Amino acid sequence: MVQSSVLGFPRMGVNRDLKKATESYWGGKISQRELLAEGKRLRGEHWKIQKEAGINIIPSNDFSFYDHVLDHIQLFGAIPEKYSKHNLDPIDEFFAMGRGLQSPHTPEAAAVDVPSLEMVKWFDSNYHYVKPTFQDGQNFKLSSNPKPVAEFLEAKEAGIITRPVLVGPVTFLALGKADRDQNVVPISLLHKLLPLYEEILVKLKEAGAESVQIDEPCLVLDLPPKVRNAFKPAYDKLSSLGGKIPELVVATYFGDIVHNYDVLPSFSSLHGLHIDLARNPEQLETVIGALGEKQLLSVGVVDGRNIWKANFKKAIETVETVVQKLGKDRVIVASSSSLLHTPHTLASEKKLDEDVKDWFSFAVEKTKELAIIAKAVTDGPASVREELEANAKSMEAKATSKRTNDPKVKERQSKITEEMFNRKSPFPIRIAQQQEKLNLPLFPTTTIGSFPQTKEIRIQRNKLTKSEISEEEYEKFIEREIEDVVKIQEELGLDVYVHGEPERNDMVQYFGERLTGYVFTTHGWVQSYGSRCVRPPIIVGDISRPAPMTVKESKYAASISKKPMKGMLTGPITCLRWSYPRNDIHQSVQAEQLALALRDEVVDLESAGVYVIQVDEPALREGLPLRQGLERDNYLSWAVKSFRLSVAGVQDSTQIHSHFCYSEFQDFFKAIADLDADVLSIENSKSDAKLLKVFVDEAYPRHIGPGVYDIHSPRIPSEDEIKDRIEEMLQYLKPEQLWVDPDCGLKTRQWKETKAALTNMVNAAKFYRQKYSKSS
Ligand SMILES: Nc1nc2c(c(=O)[nH]1)N[C@@H](CNc1ccc(C(=O)N[C@@H](CCC(=O)N[C@@H](CCC(=O)N[C@@H](CCC(=O)O)C(=O)O)C(=O)O)C(=O)O)cc1)CN2
Numbered sequence: 058m059v060q061s062s063v064l065g066f067p068r069m070g071v072n073r074d075l076k077k078a079t080e081s082y083w084g085g086k087i088s089q090r091e092l093l094a095e096g097k098r099l100r101g102e103h104w105k106i107q108k109e110a111g112i113n114i115i116p117s118n119d120f121s122f123y124d125h126v127l128d129h130i131q132l133f134g135a136i137p138e139k140y141s142k143h144n145l146d147p148i149d150e151f152f153a154m155g156r157g158l159q160s161p162h163t164p165e166a167a168a169v170d171v172p173s174l175e176m177v178k179w180f181d182s183n184y185h186y187v188k189p190t191f192q193d194g195q196n197f198k199l200s201s202n203p204k205p206v207a208e209f210l211e212a213k214e215a216g217i218i219t220r221p222v223l224v225g226p227v228t229f230l231a232l233g234k235a236d237r238d239q240n241v242v243p244i245s246l247l248h249k250l251l252p253l254y255e256e257i258l259v260k261l262k263e264a265g266a267e268s269v270q271i272d273e274p275c276l277v278l279d280l281p282p283k284v285r286n287a288f289k290p291a292y293d294k295l296s297s298l299g300g301k302i303p304e305l306v307v308a309t310y311f312g313d314i315v316h317n318y319d320v321l322p323s324f325s326s327l328h329g330l331h332i333d334l335a336r337n338p339e340q341l342e343t344v345i346g347a348l349g350e351k352q353l354l355s356v357g358v359v360d361g362r363n364i365w366k367a368n369f370k371k372a373i374e375t376v377e378t379v380v381q382k383l384g385k386d387r388v389i390v391a392s393s394s395s396l397l398h399t400p401h402t403l404a405s406e407k408k409l410d411e412d413v414k415d416w417f418s419f420a421v422e423k424t425k426e427l428a429i430i431a432k433a434v435t436d437g438p439a440s441v442r443e444e445l446e447a448n449a450k451s452m453e454a455k456a457t458s459k460r461t462n463d464p465k466v467k468e469r470q471s472k473i474t475e476e477m478f479n480r481k482s483p484f485p486i487r488i489a490q491q492q493e494k495l496n497l498p499l500f501p502t503t504t505i506g507s508f509p510q511t512k513e514i515r516i517q518r519n520k521l522t523k524s525e526i527s528e529e530e531y532e533k534f535i536e537r538e539i540e541d542v543v544k545i546q547e548e549l550g551l552d553v554y555v556h557g558e559p560e561r562n563d564m565v566q567y568f569g570e571r572l573t574g575y576v577f578t579t580h581g582w583v584q585s586y587g588s589r590c591v592r593p594p595i596i597v598g599d600i601s602r603p604a605p606m607t608v609k610e611s612k613y614a615a616s617i618s619k620k621p622m623k624g625m626l627t628g629p630i631t632c633l634r635w636s637y638p639r640n641d642i643h644q645s646v647q648a649e650q651l652a653l654a655l656r657d658e659v660v661d662l663e664s665a666g667v668y669v670i671q672v673d674e675p676a677l678r679e680g681l682p683l684r685q686g687l688e689r690d691n692y693l694s695w696a697v698k699s700f701r702l703s704v705a706g707v708q709d710s711t712q713i714h715s716h717f718c719y720s721e722f723q724d725f726f727k728a729i730a731d732l733d734a735d736v737l738s739i740e741n742s743k744s745d746a747k748l749l750k751v752f753v754d755e756a757y758p759r760h761i762g763p764g765v766y767d768i769h770s771p772r773i774p775s776e777d778e779i780k781d782r783i784e785e786m787l788q789y790l791k792p793e794q795l796w797v798d799p800d801c802g803l804k805t806r807q808w809k810e811t812k813a814a815l816t817n818m819v820n821a822a823k824f825y826r827q828k829y830s831k832s833s
């Protein structure tokens with residue numbers, strides 16, 4: 058029979074239970090025992106959901122209290138000494154690596170003060186993983202009571218034989234990096250790491266695991282030869298263990314693996330291979346050609362990255378072609394990737410219009426889809442006739458729905474002209490006019506937009522949602538928040554202010570809620586990193602802006618500040634990428650619609666007296682196609698055009714800023730330069746300042762504020778630490794070019810640490826301001 062399988066299930070729980078538990082634990086409100094019990098309860102619930110849906114192959118070890126790559130860092134003992142030396146309890150050491158730890162001195166214990174490990178985007182998604190960080194002479198050691206075994210046994214106890222998931226050895230190393238000042242090439246550690254895979258696999262077999270899913274998603278990337286060549290020895294070694302270890306299924310996702318064709322024979326003695334057919338259906342034939350004689354193929358036909366219902370007819374056709382070639386027993390129907398990227402269940406959505414709700418499928422529903430597709434192929438379509446008919450109906454309803462099409466939007470798109478993409482004058486002319494208008498000092502200080510989203514703000518917003526307070530009351534509350542934030546910035550001595558974004562639930566959701574063409578969930582939370590979740594809005598139709606979205610708040614903020622106030626918008630690519638986009642028209646068309654809406658907003662802000670406007674594009678990098686080549690060039694071309702279209706409507710004297718977190722800017726530097734933004738603020742504090750060299754090499758003339766401290770952690774950077782950062786930056790950037798700002802917005806922080814950190818930041822900037830004004 059054709060089996061059904063899920064590659065991973067969301068961890069948060071139906072009501073973000075995991076978020077609540079971890080945050081309570083960090084806040085000292087629940088004990089470690091209670092936290093662990095909640096984890097166990099959630100795992101149990103999630104296994105049960107999948108079992109009841111009829112899934113044959115259910116994953117374990119997909120759960121994590123923070124991040125699954127961090128789990129592996131701990132599993133293999135790849136823990137930098139600055140964490141291990143404190144002899145923390147394992148779970149506290151785990152969280153210290155994930156989010157940093159700054160504990161006060163107590164009479165009994167020395168203070169701990171460690172920043173978190175670097176956190177980066179998981180392939181092209183909005184999920185973040187913790188980057189393995191290796192030392193020269195790195196050694197590994199399997200943790201006692203290894204998590205994959207413990208969770209397998211836990212499921213077994215509950216009557217479910219699961220398929221444990223491990224990140225594969227090559228991907229684990231390839232996603233890592235050498236620690237600062239270390240030179241180790243991660244993949245060269247393979248021979249030291251492999252024995253631990255053997256050990257864990259043997260233990261899993263002894264515990265009763267029949268098969269294990271080994272994720273090697275780095276196979277979809279362009280790989281350096283050293284990494285490519287690592288697969289064969291690694292998997293030859295593991296295959297040689299034969300019956301001592303469970304059967305292995307190597308999973309790839311988020312792309313095709315055809316360009317790594319020569320690597321595939323290294324897997325052919327393994328039990329099976331998983332490929333993502335939702336994203337790259339065309340790879341099927343090549344991969345089948347490379348399969349070993351008895352090997353299974355797991356076909357990812359239900360998309361793990363979006364919320365659209367699977368098209369049963371198409372999915373079944375695909376699976377049947379595979380069955381014809383391999384036979385029913387060699388085919389597994391699977392989610393294309395882990396379902397981590399989808400919300401928990403559609404059943405929680407009580408406010409969605411029924412017509413659109415019928416187009417969606419979240420994690421719970423996707424597990425049911427998988428079981429239905431597998432049954433249709435195993436027992437024939439008649440066995441699930443009703444489900445197939447309902448699915449065909451909803452596909453038809455969506456294809457013909459009036460919601461998707463707005464002729465006015467199409468008409469405006471057809472009238473876009475070339476000059477709409479260009480500012481009036483080149484940068485040197487603009488900056489002179491801006492300087493005259495804004496009169497900023499050397500090393501101007503600013504923040505990235507948001508200030509702490511306090512409990513009080515969330516409570517008031519929640520009351521508004523429940524109509525417990527009126528719109529006017531809420532607006533008054535927001536005005537008072539803006540007043541506070543302006544006053545605090547005055548006291549801190551910052552140079553360009555922000556209004557603090559108190560009115561925004563999330564920088565993408567907020568705009569989605571103000572644009573036509575979007576719908577929203579009430580419980581559609583998806584993990585972004587650690588305990589932080591987002592509720593991506595869903596694009597269902599053509600997008601337009603019925604009314605100004607941010608002008609009222611920014612105008613008010615500008616009216617009460619003595620210094621320039623920066624307007625704050627989320628750019629078209631970020632609005633697109635952090636929403637669930639439509640799957641019926643190309644993303645470039647959706648980005649252009651967003652750009653036109655934002656363009657009107659930018660011009661309205663300028664008319665309202667806001668002369669510095671930041672258009673955030675933190676997702677520009679993440680949207681970059683994973684491999685070099687035409688697809689990437691095309692993406693960059695339409696992405697850059699969307700940004701330019703959104704900002705180019707202003708006067709030369711209006712200063713356009715843009716912001717990027719996720720620092721790997723070297724590989725798309727040209728695109729960043731092409732944005733033609735007057736000022737860029739980029740996340741940089743966790744990276745080597747050497748990366749800034751690209752600005753020198755490319756003779757980048759405009760202004761830049763590389764972040765001087767990490768905002769993901771509550772840790773307060775000292776003034777000296779920030780000075781050191783600025784000093785390093787000055788090796789690469791000219792003093793007239795440099796802005797001083799944090800890595801990103803401060804919404805996740807508390808006020809106490811925010812004020813302390815910004816005080817140190819402003820003092821550090823003042824130090825350099827003085828130094829350079831003397832010397833010039
Ligand atoms: N979309 C998106 N992606 C992003 C980022 C981002 O800002 N947005 N930033 C980067 C890092 N990621 C981040 C992701 C989330 C958060 C974050 O703070 N998320 C909040 C939720 C933000 C939100 O939408 N809040 C809503 C809803 C708040 C809420 O939880 N309400 C309660 C009720 C109110 C209460 O009692 O607190 C509920 O719905 O149950 C609001 O403020 O209105 C969280 O997890 O806590 C921060 C950074 C990368 N990707």
Ligand SMILES: [Zn+2]
Binds near residue numbers: 505716717718
């Ligand atoms: Zn940011």
